[in-house]
Amino acid sequence: MENIETIDSVCTYCGVGCDIAAHVDVKENKIKKIFAHPDGVVSQGKLCIKGKYGYDFVDAEDRLRMPRIAKSFLEKNPAIKEAVSDSLVDLDETWYECDLDAATTACAMKLKEIQAEYGRKSVASIGGARTSCESSYLFQKFTRHTLNSPHVDNCARVCHSPSLKGMRVTIGEGAATNPYNDIYNTEFMIVIGSNTTEAHPIIANRILDVARENDNLAVFDVREIKLHRFAKYKAIMPHEANLLILNMLAFVIIEEELYDESFIEDRTKGFGIFKDKILNDPYANPDYFNELEGYEYLSKMVRKVAREYALKKSMIFWGLGITEHLDGSYAVMAITHLALMTGNIGKPGAGLMPLRGQNNVQGTCDMGMLPYYDPDYQEPKEVGLMTPQLVDEMLQDRVKAVLNIGEDLTHIHPNLNKVDRAFEHLDLLFVQELFMTDVAKRADIVVGVKSAYEKTGVYVNAMRRLHLSQPLVKSDLPDDWEVLQILDNKMGGNADYKSSQDVWEEVQRVAYRRFSGADYHRLEKHRKRGLQWPVHTEDTPILHQLDFRTDDGYGRFVYHQYKLRGMIEEITNNKLKGYYLTTGRTLAHYNNAAQTKRSSKLNDRYEEDILLVYEGDAEDFVSKKVILKSEWGQTNPLRVKITDKVQPKTLFVTFHHAESKINNLFGDKSDELILTAAFKSVQVEVINC
Numbered sequence: 001m002e003n004i005e006t007i008d009s010v011c012t013y014c015g016v017g018c019d020i021a022a023h024v025d026v027k028e029n030k031i032k033k034i035f036a037h038p039d040g041v042v043s044q045g046k047l048c049i050k051g052k053y054g055y056d057f058v059d060a061e062d063r064l065r066m067p068r069i070a071k072s073f074l075e076k077n078p079a080i081k082e083a084v085s086d087s088l089v090d091l092d093e094t095w096y097e098c099d100l101d102a103a104t105t106a107c108a109m110k111l112k113e114i115q116a117e118y119g120r121k122s123v124a125s126i127g128g129a130r131t132s133c134e135s136s137y138l139f140q141k142f143t144r145h146t147l148n149s150p151h152v153d154n155c156a157r158v159c160h161s162p163s164l165k166g167m168r169v170t171i172g173e174g175a176a177t178n179p180y181n182d183i184y185n186t187e188f189m190i191v192i193g194s195n196t197t198e199a200h201p202i203i204a205n206r207i208l209d210v211a212r213e214n215d216n217l218a219v220f221d222v223r224e225i226k227l228h229r230f231a232k233y234k235a236i237m238p239h240e241a242n243l244l245i246l247n248m249l250a251f252v253i254i255e256e257e258l259y260d261e262s263f264i265e266d267r268t269k270g271f272g273i274f275k276d277k278i279l280n281d282p283y284a285n286p287d288y289f290n291e292l293e294g295y296e297y298l299s300k301m302v303r304k305v306a307r308e309y310a311l312k313k314s315m316i317f318w319g320l321g322i323t324e325h326l327d328g329s330y331a332v333m334a335i336t337h338l339a340l341m342t343g344n345i346g347k348p349g350a351g352l353m354p355l356r357g358q359n360n361v362q363g364t365c366d367m368g369m370l371p372y373y374d375p376d377y378q379e380p381k382e383v384g385l386m387t388p389q390l391v392d393e394m395l396q397d398r399v400k401a402v403l404n405i406g407e408d409l410t411h412i413h414p415n416l417n418k419v420d421r422a423f424e425h426l427d428l429l430f431v432q433e434l435f436m437t438d439v440a441k442r443a444d445i446v447v448g449v450k451s452a453y454e455k456t457g458v459y460v461n462a463m464r465r466l467h468l469s470q471p472l473v474k475s476d477l478p479d480d481w482e483v484l485q486i487l488d489n490k491m492g493g494n495a496d497y498k499s500s501q502d503v504w505e506e507v508q509r510v511a512y513r514r515f516s517g518a519d520y521h522r523l524e525k526h527r528k529r530g531l532q533w534p535v536h537t538e539d540t541p542i543l544h545q546l547d548f549r550t551d552d553g554y555g556r557f558v559y560h561q562y563k564l565r566g567m568i569e570e571i572t573n574n575k576l577k578g579y580y581l582t583t584g585r586t587l588a589h590y591n592n593a594a595q596t597k598r599s600s601k602l603n604d605r606y607e608e609d610i611l612l613v614y615e616g617d618a619e620d621f622v623s624k625k626v627i628l629k630s631e632w633g634q635t636n637p638l639r640v641k642i643t644d645k646v647q648p649k650t651l652f653v654t655f656h657h658a659e660s661k662i663n664n665l666f667g668d669k670s671d672e673l674i675l676t677a678a679f680k681s682v683q684v685e686v687i688n689c
Contacts, residue, residue: 006024016203128407129360131405133507140375154370176351189216191217238292246338251279416661433449449477456471468523514534630666630683666679
């Protein structure tokens with residue numbers, strides 16, 4: 001163990017936000033092993049395989065070490081080429097390498113030119129959920145104040161924006177209400193639209209521990225997942241049935257008078273109108289499932305789940321299987337209705353748990369990296385556009401420059417054919433990244449930056465818990481906020497931070513409602529435990545104990561009726577003929593796999609996206625690989641795996657590998673309120689290769 005130091009930090013992957021420790025050879029400046037402390041509050045001494053083995057990316061040979069400028073960009077911009085020519089070094093047919101000063105000078109010159117010609121709103125900034133709170137804060141501040149453009153957004157647009165919307169409308173706060181360890185205090189659990197063992201395995205460990213002991217788990221999904229094995233209620237539902245089922249649960253609670261009258265009277269508004277609407281909704285009665293061939297059993301099961309949920313101290317967990325639908329925000333409102341009706345909120349072992357995806361997507365939203373919120377969810381001076389609207393603006397030549405941090409826009413967003421066309425209209429794409437990802441390859445200027453394991457910064461996980469990361473290894477690369485500060489100064493701003501701590505101290509002042517008491521000293525002291533916002537004199541593990549975070553402190557019922565469509569409409573009319581595709585993650589990889597595919601222990605497990613097909617539908621799949629086609633586009637060939645774990649006419653595929661082109665299949669269909677793409681259900685045609 002000579003030259004080996006143990007350094008504590010935070011996992012760089014999903015929203016669980018595990019505390020980690022690393023054995024680092026300080027002489028070689030190399031991570032040798034990553035593990036969890038036995039007393040880690042989030043990890044409980046356990047890490048998933050990504051957390052354990054997914055660190056090879058840090059010193060991968062293809063890390064972006066030097067900034068790059070596209071030769072084609074400089075040919076179109078001779079004045080910029082002349083200004084930075086002394087720094088240019090020929091790399092290949094496409095790129096010059098240069099220093100950071102030249103890259104930021106080129107970017108600043110082009111930004112000034114674009115805003116002079118097309119106006120201040122011709123620039124948009126997108127991303128930040130894979131970097132620290134400090135960098136996300138400065139990203140939106142630089143864009144809103146120095147560039148004077150309101151257009152900021154992040155990857156929450158394609159994941160949990162509906163959770164934020166639905167929860168803020170009903171209870172005033174769009175974040176998890178309880179700590180993960182409250183799972184051990186609950187009496188009943190519903191998991192809907194979350195493949196938790198694959199996407200959030202360290203939370204799944206807790207759920208499984210409790211379910212094995214108490215047999216108190218209900219799982220709703222469109223296919224059989226691992227959690228179903230441990231569930232008391234194993235519910236497989238048709239595509240796009242979330243709102244239908246959630247309203248049915250509420251119907252049963254109301255019809256059988258299982259609701260908490262005193263809680264409703266003391267702490268909510270609008271229950272009377274809600275009650276009338278739901279009792280008169282033909283789609284809210286669970287008997288409706290008696291008309292759906294293959295799903296009749298849900299009529300009785302929904303009633304049983306509703307009774308247990310209402311009469312016990314209960315928690316609900318959900319993921320993108322709820323939010324990535326046309327009615328995602330309404331489904332989240334329906335989830336909060338259940339908690340409000342039964343008093344299952346604001347106390348230990350009872351609450352609402354949206355399972356967020358990126359390691360800092362909660363923090364990035366908290367920092368104001370959303371077009372309609374300033375830091376601390378305050379009202380901005382001007383509301384900007386959401387990412388799908390920005391793509392439309394690009395096509396209309398009204399947005400001409402995009403600044404991008406750590407978000408693979410041309411891989412993880414919907415309607416990629418349209419995105420490709422939109423990006424051709426840009427005059428500047430500036431990307432800060434670790435690798436030449438799909439979007440970086442299309443950029444005009446690319447700057448390599450520090451990874452989470454090479455810098456200091458605050459990250460906020462899915463249960464509002466702040467952790468202060470520290471570098472595991474040293475790096476000469478800049479942090480994201482440092483690049484932004486240089487850009488800010490060249491665009492006329494006065495940013496003058498000496499460290500990430502300086503940025504965070506400003507965050508504490510600006511976003512004081514959540515972070516006033518969470519200084520670096522305190523976060524260092526509680527590095528393994530973390531602190532749950534709001535943090536003032538103490539932190540706040542459980543929200544809504546006395547009041548909801550609405551203007552008047554009351555929770556609200558906002559009913560929305562399910563609309564018949566898609567698979568359910570086809571089954572109702574006895575015309576189920578097409579295939580319906582849903583997407584998700586696998587345990588070994590993370591989102592665009594930019595980091596995980598550089599660890600052989602992970603990539604060897606899952607080196608391509610695989611299409612799961614129901615065994616009864618095998619006769620339609622006569623080749624080893626097929627192409628899927630929708631009205632918006634088609635995939636590249638996908639390897640087929642026949643299984644009994646999906647339903648008839650249901651297909652499942654992951655989206656980790658950009659070359660699969662999965663997101664070509666999804667068009668502009670999205671959540672009605674917040675434009676999150678409907679990734680979880682699309683009708684497709686199968687083409688055998």
